[in-house]
Amino acid sequence: MRATFNKTLVELAEKDNRIFMVLADIGYGEIEPFAENFPDRYYNAGVAEQNMTGIACGVAMEGNIAITYSIANFPTLRCLEQIRNDVCYHNANVKIVIIGGGMAYGPLGISHHSTEDLAIMRALPNLVVLAPSDCIEAKAATEAMIAHNGPVYYRCGYKNEKDIHRGAIDFKIGKAIEVTEGNDATVIYTGTIGYNAFEAVHSLERQGIKCRLISMHTIKPIDKEAILKAANETGAIVTVEEHNINGGLGSAVAEVLADHSAVGVKFKRIALPDINVSLVGSQEWLRGKYGMSSDAIADTVKALVFSKTS
Amino acid sequence: MERIKNEEIRQSDSYLKYQEFATSIRSHCIRMTNRGRSGHVGSMLSMADLLAVLYEKILRVKPENPKWPERDRFILSKGHGGAAVYAVLAEKGFFPMEWLDTYYMDNGKLSGHISHHIPGVEFSTGSLGHGLPVAAGMALAAKQAGKTHKIFCLMSDGDCNEGSTWEAIMFAAQHKLDNLTVIIDYNRIQALGKMEDVIEMEPFAKKLEDFRWAVCEIDGHNYDEIEDVLSKVPMIKGKPTWILARTVKGKCVDYLENTVSCHYKYIADDKLDEAIKGLGGQL
């Protein structure tokens, strides 16, 4: 997915000379085309994310679009106050891009897992929060992010993610995409874990349970309408995210349901427990350990569908 | 004069011991990263000689009692080189050698970045620029409690791009933390390029002197020089010590040496034996 992002960005920068890249010593093997094509719009701030964000903000304040870019938490948590005070407060046209959302960097360990980002980024005023789930969404999200005037957070995958969508999609910031129709329950996912949700929904279909599958590529502003419609029409919602159980997609969906007194809706969040993951393993192995394999997702949905409402 | 002295040292027992230890660290790292299909082997090879002297001679630690309160504290701030410290700790008996085989594996014991869940590891790192502030905090607490153990922090040049590192540099000088020693694995290569093309630090030694540290520059692959300076810290009473150890990223595997790409590569199966054989007897 990072390759898709970088390729799309180069295409956009070809047409728009306001696009700058200010990164923090990360991007080997990916960012070279941008660096070579636009040497006067490419800067490596060194391993210095606070400065990267400040520099990008300054560049954006002068009428440009500045991309910050690094691994997992480095362009977010490492420079959180620069994002809050400098970028968001001034509504600066900075796009914060992370590579390796969730546990994409698997065995590198917790320093390289981005598993609280959605909660934290979603709490910042003015910031749009995007988490594309496959390369088709990644391309569309990159274009939408650049077209949007204001700060955006972009949670990118790493590599070799499988496509969920077939062909063209209608991607709009804040508008969820219905991947599969169904009325027995709704599965709402965000980010690259979506593929496992997609497989789960297909296996449930073979068992006679027809689920609606929704890609919530925008966590903020969240698509309230799609959530309430799903609650109304399917009566059961399962959220799936590669993120701490606190404050991410599941919380955002629950807030919408509670705010609209959507009582009686069966609801379950699939997310990481509220712990520091210390197990060592690949992304897919870790997902399996925390109940996010396709089979585990299918089991959770099935259990919810057949559960009694109290 | 200098050369004659080195020749003599080369014959000495301790020289051979360091060399043997460093070679075993390097060979573990090459095998671990090969098995894990993981990166950072160049970063590990770069600091192997520094680790060999630290753990063979300098650090007062007890493998049978990793939490011994009087131990010297060692923090690896460039956590991406963690496999090299794991190799050291396994060789020293902190944990079973078999754990090394699980590096980077599903359900493995050892993660890509160094973790405090492993016996003998003082602190987890992985995000650069975190090691020195924590080391300075440990040095401060030791002084406050009247303890005599020392704190050592092994850092990379990339670590020194971070503002937090410089904040700690000023703090340590302000509080006269002469129980704190920083060793820079000064290979002058970062993740996207050479220092001169990313963030040049020179005159590095002078910067630190101006920041009121005791500074010394050594060859980070010369056991004599490493042992000599580390045995004498603090170099100046009342000042923290900054050792700029000039190293070669990828050291001892000729085609990796001094390349940016050795930050990402592992040595492939068909080159493994040759690389490990090439380590033996390297001076």
Ligand SMILES: Cc1ncc(C[n+]2csc(CCOP(=O)(O)OP(=O)(O)O)c2C)c(N)n1
């Ligand atoms: C805060 C932070 N930003 C970015 C990275 C990604 N990263 C890992 S190693 C590295 C730089 C490698 O160069 P250096 O720090 O000099 O280490 P060495 O050459 O000794 O491997 C970078 C940027 C990181 N680990 N932490």
